[in-house]
Amino acid sequence: MLYAGFMSAVPPPLPTPQEPVDHPELLQLGPALEADEPCLRADAARNRARLLEAAARLVAERGADAVTMEAVAAAACVGKGTVFRRFGDRTGLLTALLDHSERKFQAAFLTGPPPLGPGAPPAERLRAFGRASLRRSADELELQLAAEPDAGRRFVAPPRRVLQHHVAMLLRQAVPEADCELLAHTLMGQLDPALIHHLTRQCGLPLSRLEAAWTDLVDRVTGTGAGS
Amino acid sequence: MLYAGFMSAVPPPLPTPQEPVDHPELLQLGPALEADEPCLRADAARNRARLLEAAARLVAERGADAVTMEAVAAAACVGKGTVFRRFGDRTGLLTALLDHSERKFQAAFLTGPPPLGPGAPPAERLRAFGRASLRRSADELELQLAAEPDAGRRFVAPPRRVLQHHVAMLLRQAVPEADCELLAHTLMGQLDPALIHHLTRQCGLPLSRLEAAWTDLVDRVTGTGAGS
DNA sequence: TCCTAACCGGACCGCGGTCCAGTTTTGTTC
DNA sequence: GAACAAAACTGGACCGCGGTCCGGTTAGGA
Numbered sequence: 001m002l003y004a005g006f007m008s009a010v011p012p013p014l015p016t017p018q019e020p021v022d023h024p025e026l027l028q029l030g031p032a033l034e035a036d037e038p039c040l041r042a043d044a045a046r047n048r049a050r051l052l053e054a055a056a057r058l059v060a061e062r063g064a065d066a067v068t069m070e071a072v073a074a075a076a077c078v079g080k081g082t083v084f085r086r087f088g089d090r091t092g093l094l095t096a097l098l099d100h101s102e103r104k105f106q107a108a109f110l111t112g113p114p115p116l117g118p119g120a121p122p123a124e125r126l127r128a129f130g131r132a133s134l135r136r137s138a139d140e141l142e143l144q145l146a147a148e149p150d151a152g153r154r155f156v157a158p159p160r161r162v163l164q165h166h167v168a169m170l171l172r173q174a175v176p177e178a179d180c181e182l183l184a185h186t187l188m189g190q191l192d193p194a195l196i197h198h199l200t201r202q203c204g205l206p207l208s209r210l211e212a213a214w215t216d217l218v219d220r221v222t223g224t225g226a227g228s
Numbered sequence: 229m230l231y232a233g234f235m236s237a238v239p240p241p242l243p244t245p246q247e248p249v250d251h252p253e254l255l256q257l258g259p260a261l262e263a264d265e266p267c268l269r270a271d272a273a274r275n276r277a278r279l280l281e282a283a284a285r286l287v288a289e290r291g292a293d294a295v296t297m298e299a300v301a302a303a304a305c306v307g308k309g310t311v312f313r314r315f316g317d318r319t320g321l322l323t324a325l326l327d328h329s330e331r332k333f334q335a336a337f338l339t340g341p342p343p344l345g346p347g348a349p350p351a352e353r354l355r356a357f358g359r360a361s362l363r364r365s366a367d368e369l370e371l372q373l374a375a376e377p378d379a380g381r382r383f384v385a386p387p388r389r390v391l392q393h394h395v396a397m398l399l400r401q402a403v404p405e406a407d408c409e410l411l412a413h414t415l416m417g418q419l420d421p422a423l424i425h426h427l428t429r430q431c432g433l434p435l436s437r438l439e440a441a442w443t444d445l446v447d448r449v450t451g452t453g454a455g456s
Numbered sequence: 457t458c459c460t461a462a463c464c465g466g467a468c469c470g471c472g473g474t475c476c477a478g479t480t481t482t483g484t485t486c
Numbered sequence: 487g488a489a490c491a492a493a494a495c496t497g498g499a500c501c502g503c504g505g506t507c508c509g510g511t512t513a514g515g516a
Binding site: 022091095098102106109110121122123125126127129130131133134135137138141144145148149150151152153154155156157159162163166169170171173174178179182183185186187189190191192193194195196197198199200201202207209210211212213214215216217218219220221222223224 | 250319323326330334337338349350351353354355357358359361362363365366369372373376377378379380381382383384385387390391394395397398399401402406407410411413414415417418419420421422423424425426427428429430435437438439440441442443444445446447448449450451452
């Protein structure tokens with residue numbers, strides 16, 4: 001398990017320290033997070049570059065589906081084992097391909113100019129963050145999807161659609177002026193089994209906290225509760 | 229591609245028609261949706277039952293990972309091709325295993341007693357829906373996760389965590405009283421590449437609508453906008 | 457009884473992922 | 487600078503599983 005050099009949380013050495021910064025802890029975390037690609041043996045580094053280049057070429061010429069671990073290895077004149085040693089698995093390779101744009105995006109909201117970067121009021125920054133993220137995803141959709149296997153099917157499964165439909169209907173009754181279909185997707189996101197698993201099993205949160213968060217979310221979205 | 233009998237939107241013949249009902253269209257859609265399992269040849273139906281039983285036994289005895297298509301076929305004394313013909317693919321098989329509880333849940337919120345079923349005010353029903361859904365998922369987590377491959381990794385990937393962290397921080401500034409970590413997950417859900425793909429490519433929504441929905445969501449959650 | 461359509465099973469394929477024997481690089485010692 | 491040892495990297499054989507295919511079989515209607 002290597003997961004070589006995905007990303008780093010900060011760009012280079014951070015130019016002027018008197019700029020506003022949100023996440024001082026990331027400045028230490030950053031180097032630790034990327035501490036897997038730095039000291040590569042010369043041949044390893046060369047092969048890594050060749051693999052990334054070959055993968056990018058495959059994506060461009062024949063689409064993300066053609067990015068087979070074997071194909072990439074062959075195109076880079078390298079053994080299959082090398083690809084896995086370097087990138088861990090297919091997702092790791094695809095993620096590494098996205099790394100460049102990822103870093104740019106992170107730099108933009110961590111240390112860039114407002115409204116995305118520090119300086120603007122938080123709600124304003126949130127709006128900008130969503131816009132930027134949506135645009136970026138729209139650009140690199142193919143890669144992003146390929147990096148997350150089976151992504152296309154999650155929203156098409158019949159059971160999901162029934163629940164989705166139901167929530168949208170309730171929302172139409174509660175907040176007729178909103179875009180209830182999309183809002184329903186958002187709410188459903190909080191009930192996603194994968195998220196529940198992550199929060200309760202991997203992070204150790206009690207189920208009661210998820211329930212409370214759901215109630216609070218409904219309050220906020222419908223404007224029903226005590227808050228604001 | 230068969231995707232045999234996942235689910236149906238309604239329980240049996242719907243007892244008393246004067247009960248309140250939310251989704252009259254589902255009453256017609258229901259039979260159409262499940263119209264793949266009804267007229268099975270005798271041997272096919274028998275094999276289907278044996279396969280489901282074998283799969284359930286495997287899950288119980290050796291965990292969801294052990295539910296290999298080959299293993300299920302062998303345990304049911306049936307050829308591998310039969311499993312695929314019946315359930316389409318692995319996800320289809322797992323979904324079929326969840327079908328029973330799915331139907332019960334659907335019946336509960338479509339035609340059951342309030343506050344889950346019709347009769348209560350919509351916001352109240354939404355709250356009940358979330359609670360019920362969370363509990364159900366917690367029970368059948370293993371199967372639900374197995375049915376959605378790779379689910380565990382979606383929230384652990386380093387890039388995702390950086391974004392998540394950032395959004396949580398902005399939320400803490402904007403709405404200090406909320407559970408910002410969970411709220412951040414919710415917001416991020418609307419930026420999920422898989423969702424973007426589904427909405428723009430499969431449903432044909434323009435990106436601008438997603439952007440508007442995001443802005444609206446931020447307004448609702450932070451209480452910033454004009455609404456309420 | 458016969459015909460046809462549906463079904464069955466297992467051989468087959470491709471890909472993701474593992475493993476290990478052999479090779480190359482790097483650091484050390486003389 | 488040469489020789490050596492340890493660590494790191496390499497590549498391709500190998501495995502298991504999801505998914506496809508097709509010749510043979512069987513159920514059900516006429």
